[in-house]
Amino acid sequence: xxxxxxxxxxxxxxxxxxxxxxxxxxxxxxxxxxxxxxxxxxxxxxxxxxxxxxxxxxxxxxxxxxxxxxxxxxxxxxxxxxxxxxxxxxxxxxxxxxxxxxxxxxxxxxxxxxxxxxxxxxxxxxxxxxxxxxxxxxxxxxxxxxxxxxxxxxxxxxxxxxxxxxxxxxxxxxxxxxxxxxxxxxxxxxxxxxxxxxxxxxxxxxxxxxxxxxxxxxxxxxxxxxxxxxxxxxxxxxxx
Numbered sequence: 001x002x003x004x005x006x007x008x009x010x011x012x013x014x015x016x017x018x019x020x021x022x023x024x025x026x027x028x029x030x031x032x033x034x035x036x037x038x039x040x041x042x043x044x045x046x047x048x049x050x051x052x053x054x055x056x057x058x059x060x061x062x063x064x065x066x067x068x069x070x071x072x073x074x075x076x077x078x079x080x081x082x083x084x085x086x087x088x089x090x091x092x093x094x095x096x097x098x099x100x101x102x103x104x105x106x107x108x109x110x111x112x113x114x115x116x117x118x119x120x121x122x123x124x125x126x127x128x129x130x131x132x133x134x135x136x137x138x139x140x141x142x143x144x145x146x147x148x149x150x151x152x153x154x155x156x157x158x159x160x161x162x163x164x165x166x167x168x169x170x171x172x173x174x175x176x177x178x179x180x181x182x183x184x185x186x187x188x189x190x191x192x193x194x195x196x197x198x199x200x201x202x203x204x205x206x207x208x209x210x211x212x213x214x215x216x217x218x219x220x221x222x223x224x225x226x227x228x229x230x231x232x233x234x235x236x237x238x239x240x
Contacts, residue, residue: 008029035059087116175195
């Protein structure tokens with residue numbers, strides 16, 4: 001069984017390799033489901049690690065419906081990953097109605113070339129998982145990361161098993177709520193790979209700061225935080 005660790009930092013990546021992980025998915029900001037890590041982080045990890053590195057290509061938090069400009073950013077990041085020698089890409093695009101954006105996902109698969117391509121947990125938002133699985137196989141996607149349409153993959157074992165049995169080319173990789181106590185459950189049910197972060201928080205400051213840099217109000221799946229030009233214009237007018 002392949003153990004893929006979602007690594008959110010250089011130290012997480014090193015720890016995963018030292019602990020015996022088979023590969024990592026490198027990303028940033030787990031609190032929002034992950035976004036594309038920085039060039040510097042990708043470069044450092046590819047230079048130091050020996051195990052395969054798959055990189056998350058997601059330009060922002062929120063939904064998985066992207067503009068043409070965002071798709072260009074994603075393609076540019078895939079090209080950078082190719083140049084840096086990563087083994088795989090983790091990405092995908094949906095329409096706002098929960099169906100697969102076949103055209104734009106195909107563009108990303110083509111950009112990735114010979115790299116392993118995993119369709120990420122956007123799969124858990126699709127309206128017809130079986131149909132989407134067939135479409136993704138037709139596009140040449142190698143793997144689907146999914147919690148089975150539930151918050152916890154363990155609770156969705158029936159869905160995951162159905163999809164695994166229907167898949168002819170894609171590996172169905174459970175992810176979501178997997179820890180050391182239940183990993184064997186997925187092996188016993190015939191899955192070839194599992195995905196987890198293995199996160200444990202460690203204290204870095206003696207005292208919690210009075211001013212928090214975290215803002216829960218930005219954590220929204222169905223809305224995007226975007227700079228409003230009217231607000232900026234009004235502010236500039238007020239001071240200039």
